[in-house]
Amino acid sequence: MAERPRIYLSPPHLTGSEAQYVQEAFATNWVAPLGPHVEAFEREFASTVGSPYALAVSSGTAGLHLALIEAGVGPGDEVLVSTLTFAASVNPICYLGARPVFIDSERTSWNMDPALLEEELERRARVGRLPKAVVLVHLYGQSADIDPIAAACARYEVPLIEDAAEALGATYKGRAPGTFGLAGVYSFNGNKIITTSGGGMLVSADEALVQHARKLATQARDPAPHYEHSEIGYNYRMSNVLAGIGRAQLQVLNDRVSARRRNFDLYRRALGDLAGLSFQEEAPWGLHTRWLTCVLIDPEEFGADREALRLALQAENIESRPVWKPMHLQPVFRDYPCVGGQVAEDLFRRGLCLPSGSSLTEADLDRVVDVVRRCAGR
Structure with a gap:
């Protein structure tokens, strides 16, 4: 008896329109990183989620890494992060030599418990050990209860970074999760609700943050006719071909x-x-x-x-x-x-x-x- 067709957990779902954008990239020879599809995808995505600025990157993990850098996280720092999540939410903390401290979930949304976060921030404030940042993950397509978490972070002046890799299209009180903190990050991995095959997006209301992250993501090249570098950079930009796929996916x-x-x-x-x-x-x-x-x-x-x-x-x-x-x-x-x-x-x-x-x-x-x-x- 023949085996029945495989049913996958969350496979890619293409529209057919992706080929038009990819062919356009080929026809214009914009197949390397950057290009008109990248710029358009950033604009269109920012408009979709309601964020002023967006940066297309090679993965959601890359976006989190850049967001943590922009928050000032470095060696020896501590970062509070949801424990119920995928390892990619935590690995970039360790890339920077920082130390993750995990926070449990609440049962309503399965996301970070605001009361536990508040208690931990209060305890740390008393002993002078506030974390350098909080990474809030929005799981399985559902937003965490952002308001009390954002209020606690603001009270103790701790930057809030949102990992919205799994929550594109969700809402929190009418707004997109990922747009409440210092920065938010989304993923377009093959199993996500829309895909570019691989890729991510960093969003923020802080123009300077996004512009600096853009520089870091492009090997931190300084403006000069030759290759000049005053910071350590990364090869984190999204290709024009993948951005074309993303533009078609975003439409549906x-x-x-x-x-x-x-x-x-x-x-x-x-x-x-x-x-x-x-x-x-x-x-x-x-x-x-x-x-x-x-x-x-x-x-x-x-x-x-x-x-x-x-x-x-x-x-x-x-x-x-x-x-x-x-x-x-x-x-x-x-x-x-x-x-x-x-x-x-x-x-x-x-x-x-x-x-x-x-x-x-x-x-x-x-x-x-x-x-x-x-x-x-x-």
């Missing part, structure tokens, strides 16, 4: 959000009656894009644990993935402190991300639902 962002929310609605209707299975809720402060549909499994009520369900899906050639393993549990970060951690640990232990791509058909979703229902009550 709202369609992609709608498709992923439809996936979630179908899952909820088809699986909402199962004991021991619950969905990540949409927080009351904004729109959840449902970049990934995430469920929590209570093994006693459901009849199987999260890993058994994942393996059952895998046996049917369906990709699913556990919720992020908290950073404070990762071997590479085990020596760094964590404030709390129990919520993130529980979400990891019980959480599973179901296939959520915007190109999924109803037949694809029915296959997933069938496996989940058969796995329940075992």
